[in-house]
Amino acid sequence: MLSKKTKYGLKALVYMTRKEDNKPVLISEIAESENISKKFLEIILLQLKNSGFLGSKKGKGGGYYLLKDPEQITIAALMRILEGPIAPLPCVSLHFYEKCSDCKTEEACSLNRVMVELRDSMLSVLEKKTLADLSAEG
């Protein structure tokens, strides 16, 4: 299950993408429209800014705006920022690899092969779909 943080982050980005021009959007406007706690959304958008997806402007007329083309932003990339690893186990993660302490070797691990398969099937969707796909009318 995705955390609310990820869910809210994705929804906020879709909201911003659907705005015709690329002018700064108010946190409070997104929060109200998408039923998200404003303070929680602050944290989320700040994180997306620090990861290079969003820019911001303070003061009157300020807000957050997309820095990249929505078609260039995959759901996978966003999930790695907001949710962390996509892989079901650390030992099959491409971006957050860690050895499992309870396994002698990865070849000997009974779960490894199936989890690689699961990871790849998830990535086949998440690396293909972009913010532009989410924002397209259904």
Added chain:
Amino acid sequence: MLSKKTKYGLKALVYMTRKEDNKPVLISEIAESENISKKFLEIILLQLKNSGFLGSKKGKGGGYYLLKDPEQITIAALMRILEGPIAPLPCVSLHFYEKCSDCKTEEACSLNRVMVELRDSMLSVLEKKTLADLSAEG
């Protein structure tokens, strides 16, 4: 990411499956062999028993044993017991469906369609693979 509970549970079941006969296996034997905290494993196996996957026998010669054919036990079924929902959002879950409070309708939810696709791609692996697949030598 799967919890350690799920990981340990799956590994324990693989261990039991690989035992030639279907005699009761000691918790402590599994715990030692798989590097799992014995007390934590107790909780996990008890849960698998209460869900109908395992039987148990107390006293000398006791332990846990499989109640079903490993080929009949899908990873998906085990994950639903140990981990909970497989779906990335409650509103796309087949077994644990819940309406999202922040969405007016599911059709209007920008995430719904992609998350259905993600769920189905995960299930295509998890419903196909069984305990027998995990237990087969690699």
Added chain:
DNA sequence: CATTAATCTATCGATTTAGTAGATTTTAAA
């Protein structure tokens, strides 16, 4: 009856999650 091994009860510390409160800084506009 003694031993073995599952089962039950009761915690526990650490971390994560989701959210709140309030002060500060930056910027645009009056």
Added chain:
DNA sequence: TTTAAAATCTACTAAATCGATAGATTAATG
């Protein structure tokens, strides 16, 4: 140059979850 708007920063908090531990109880075997 002041004022108001809006992001940013600091600092909490309550609740849930995770992983693990300690010890008592019950059931089965020999």
